[in-house]
Amino acid sequence: GESVGLHLPTLSVQEGDNSIINCAYSNSASDYFIWYKQESGKGPQFIIDIRSNMDKRQGQRVTVLLNKTVKHLSLQIAATQPGDSAVYFCAENPPNFNKFYFGSGTKLNVKP
Amino acid sequence: NAGVMQNPRHLVRRRGQEARLRCSPMKGHSHVYWYRQLPEEGLKFMVYLQKENIIDESGMPKERFSAEFPKEGPSILRIQQVVRGDSAAYFCASSSGISGNTIYFGEGSWLTVV
Numbered sequence: 001g002e003s004v005g006l007h008l009p010t011l012s013v014q015e016g017d018n019s020i021i022n023c024a025y026s027n028s029a030s031d032y033f034i035w036y037k038q039e040s041g042k043g044p045q046f047i048i049d050i051r052s053n054m055d056k057r058q059g060q061r062v063t064v065l066l067n068k069t070v071k072h073l074s075l076q077i078a079a080t081q082p083g084d085s086a087v088y089f090c091a092e093n094p095p096n097f098n099k100f101y102f103g104s105g106t107k108l109n110v111k112p
Numbered sequence: 113n114a115g116v117m118q119n120p121r122h123l124v125r126r127r128g129q130e131a132r133l134r135c136s137p138m139k140g141h142s143h144v145y146w147y148r149q150l151p152e153e154g155l156k157f158m159v160y161l162q163k164e165n166i167i168d169e170s171g172m173p174k175e176r177f178s179a180e181f182p183k184e185g186p187s188i189l190r191i192q193q194v195v196r197g198d199s200a201a202y203f204c205a206s207s208s209g210i211s212g213n214t215i216y217f218g219e220g221s222w223l224t225v226v
Contacts, residue, residue: 008152034214043116043203043217044155089155091215098143098207099168100215104154 008087010107019077019110023090023103028071030092034100035064035075038087047075047088077108085110115139116206116218117186124224125194133221134186137206143167144187145205145215146179155203161187162209194225 013019025033031052036044050057050064050073057064063076073090087107091100115138125131137144143162147155148171157171161181172179176194181187191198201222207215 008154036217043118043219044205046214046216049214098209098213099157099160100145101157102147102155 008105008107010109012109012111013080015080015082015110015112017080019075019080019084019108021075021077021088021106021108023073023075023106025071025073025090025092025103026101027092027094028068029094030101031095032093033064033066033073034091034093035062035073036089036091037084038089038105040086044089080108080110082110082112084108116204116216118202118204118218118221120221121219122222122224124226126226127195128193131191131194131198131223131225133189133191133202133204133223135189135204135206135218136186137204138216141206141208141216143207143209144181145207146187146189147203147205149201149203149220158189158202191223194223196225199223199225 034049035047037047038044048059048062048064050066061078065074087105089105090103093100117136119134145160146158149155159172159179160168176192178190201220203217203220205215205217207213
């Protein structure tokens with residue numbers, strides 16, 4: 001479902017480590033998913049997307065995994081850098097429906 | 113997301129005044145979404161519009177809030193008689209309107225009600 005005012009969980013990682021951010025989505029029929037990164041004071045920025053006919057998609061330093069069985073998405077960031085510190089949101093898009101539902105977000109803190 | 117333009121970026125209003133937030137979608141996009149975000153919280157859907165038509169306003173408060181997307185010009189989110197609780201960041205996003213297409217966000221408008 002949609003974020004309804006939950007406070008953000010926080011993930012702290014050491015610079016250089018890999019990060020894994022998880023997201024549970026609500027609609028088993030959703031067929032398109034996006035991860036966004038939001039830095040403080042800025043708008044959400046598209047990172048990577050995946051469609052339901054795929055289990056995995058890789059970008060530059062990022063990988064998204066989709067497990068439709070348990071309605072779970074994850075974003076993996078390799079060799080995390082201080083510039084990766086931000087809030088990360090997943091979004092799901094049900095088919096034939098142009099509205100996106102956002103997860104509650106995870107705050108990533110990268111320690112130098 | 114640089115293509116979605118929002119203004120003003122920051123707006124201060126006294127209680128009881130009106131706030132108007134504007135959004136110009138990315139070039140080629142005809143669909144606009146408005147989301148609201150409180151500090152340290154997620155994005156809450158407010159309204160989804162295409163030109164001259166409100167498609168889904170299920171997230172809009174019943175009173176004081178309205179949105180439009182005219183044939184010409186930007187989409188406008190209007191908040192009448194603002195209260196302190198309206199203080200938030202308001203984000204606009206746009207898409208082509210085709211299901212399964214990415215939506216891109218603007219940089220937001222930060223409303224502070226004093």
